[in-house]
Amino acid sequence: MIFDLDGTLFQTETLLLPAYHATFDQLRSEKLYIGDTPPESTILGSLGMLLEHIWQKVMPESDVAVHRRADVLLLDYQLNGLAGGEGILYEGVAETLTALHQQGVRLFVASNGLESYVKEVVAHKSIGPLFEGLYSAGEFQTRSKVDLVRMLLETYDISSAWMVGDRSSDVEAGLKNGLTVIGCDYADFKSGGELEDAHVRIQHFSQLLELIER
Structure with a gap:
């Protein structure tokens, strides 16, 4: 994922x-x-x-x-x-990621943010050891998330994956790389219709565990 x-x-x-x-x-x-x-x-x-x-x-x-x-x-x-301790993960994120990791699911981050921001958020929120790779546009100087995800897939020789995100850029990155797209429909700042083309939309992060079981 x-x-x-x-x-x-x-x-x-x-x-x-x-x-x-x-x-x-x-x-x-x-x-x-x-x-x-x-x-x-x-x-x-x-x-x-x-x-x-x-x-x-x-x-x-x-x-x-x-x-x-x-x-x-x-x-x-x-x-x-x-x-200073500011910033929080969404409810259920740490527990769900831990459960996925324990099930043997390979976990990655692909963000359009800066390298130090992405790595520091993951480190300060104590979820770093769960991820196999952290990819950011800031580190790899990619011009779109489509390119960033493609680079990740090629580097780790991944042929099948789920792209999980909340914005149209995540949906596009998943679809153009032939991935299953899970749209996270719980953030307050996305625009209407951004997740229309996602294969599945979830209202809570922990629903990923239900999808895996299916």
Whole structure:
């Protein structure tokens, strides 16, 4: 099974939103941004995109240098938050992953996030030993999740897998790589219709165990 991270395993807003507001406070203090912080809904609705595309949506009038400064600030605030105990997994994630691992299912993460963010979330939430590989767009410089998942499949010589995620990018990555797609329909920030093409949709992470039994 290949899992997306944000909105699938990790309840992203519990870490992201404090870091988001701190980032814009700092940008204003550095005279790099003027005005109110863009609505939380804007960045939450952008999750699943590459970071450069997120900033293009959140602050389209700012130049690329400001976007890159925002990259650094947001990551720093998030990593500091993780170290301070912020951020939570969705209910049942740790227990379900443990059960799948014990059943011999090979587990991977494929995320469009930055390398250090993905690895630190997994490490701080004590689920790292359950995964055989953590793949991120930040580490492998892929331009889409389709490419990232393809690279993972080829590297580990995987011919059959489930892609588990909450956004249209996860559905696309699974379908274009010939995988079974499980849509996670419990995150609050996806848009309507994003999971329409998933083979199965689940309302709770633990339902994966029921699907395996079938």
